[in-house]
Amino acid sequence: MALGEFELIDRFFRPAGAERPDVVLGIGDDGALLRPPPGFDLVAVTDMLNEGVHFPVGCAPESIGHRALAVNLSDVAAMGGTPAWALLALALPSSDEAWLAGFGAGFARLARAHDVALVGGDTTRGPLSVTVQVLGFVPQGQGLRRSGGQPGDVLFVSGWPGEAAAGLALELRGQGRDTAMETRLRQRFLFPTPRLELGRALLGVASACLDVSDGLLGDLGKLAAASGCGALLELEDLPLSAELLAHAGGARATELALAGGDDYELCFAVPPGRLAAWEALRSASGFVAQRIGRLQPGHGVELRRAGVPERFAHRGFDHFPH
Ligand SMILES: [Mg+2]
Known part of the structure; x- marks a missing residue:
């Protein structure tokens, strides 16, 4: 050099x-x-x-x-x-x-x-x-792990999963005249926000936690597996931003939120006995996190929409096709 x-x-x-x-x-x-x-x-x-x-x-x-x-x-x-x-x-x-x-x-x-x-x-x-x-x-001794969850613990995800994946797709399309909405999505890929304040606040509150880097569905599966249980994800509760919905439409927005990757949001479990503490913390600090389901006996991630089981064909996203 x-x-x-x-x-x-x-x-x-x-x-x-x-x-x-x-x-x-x-x-x-x-x-x-x-x-x-x-x-x-x-x-x-x-x-x-x-x-x-x-x-x-x-x-x-x-x-x-x-x-x-x-x-x-x-x-x-x-x-x-x-x-x-x-x-x-x-x-x-x-x-x-x-x-x-x-x-x-x-x-x-x-x-x-x-x-x-x-x-x-x-x-x-x-x-x-x-x-x-x-x-x-x-x-000392308080670090959050993936493995502490129990069946019955309530699952949350922070922020707006799927936006970064939509932003990456825009990046791959190249520079163009973005609408304000497209600029926001692009920025979510280019400049992700690590949720450090939320992670610290979850000490003593969450039973298990991980960051969502490879898609919510797969990463939630990792948390559940590490905790030795399964997870129920209720699709009607998935937080899809107005921007993502307007940009991608409901079905594609759901796919991006479940499997898109690059979100860098936190997914965490809160035991029922600590939910009141978490809710107090959330309203005091203004954390954006949505309840998306719960841990349950068994293994794997079960998807339901309004109580009806749903299948998600995990096609995966080849971000950089050769
Ligand atoms: Mg990680």
Whole structure:
């Protein structure tokens, strides 16, 4: 690369993120020295994004920087954690300075918004690929897991699943004159919002939680399986946004919400005895989350609409057909 590794990190990534007093030694040595607070467990997550697999070829660098961090913050949120530190490994076909500036800006804006310090990085030449690792904290012994649910626990999903998948389809269609509605859907793919405040609020309230990255239906199945039970999903309660319904129509909107992916919403279970606490929390904090069903004995996800069983042909979505 034209720029040396340290120069590149210094120029584009050292300012990328928050300053934190618990960073004893940041970027520039062989490793970072970090001081976790006493009384907390460390939450460690990592996620890799490859061009043409996790984002379209030619995707805006600001979006790639944002998403590379956001998908990790979403995993921290699913554990009920508070993020603190991030490490970044970047493979680049060339040191394109405009691209790096955009990527750094997208990454930095989200990092600062959540008080995350970038404490290490590596860059190499290769096909465009971004791997981020985030470390955070959760009060000792309290981290949320997928496995704590019981039959009878009520299931919720945050936000508006399906919008990001509709936005990705617009991205793949290319740039055009978007309506305001299309712009909103596109932004939901390009700049997902990790639900960190909600995840923290669910500590001591949710019995099981995960983030929806691969489609609600499949991810809910993972939560149910980890909890050793099945799930009932009531389709009439699926939160479909007015924008998604207007854009895609009811049937397609339902498909996108069930199987579209890239939502980065939280799906969680609340035991009946904690529902009042959750409702109080929700109305006090204004969290957007919809009741969508409940855990039940058995296995797999059962779909019903107004009590009538329904089948969903999981066709899957090949986002990047070859
Ligand atoms: Mg996850």
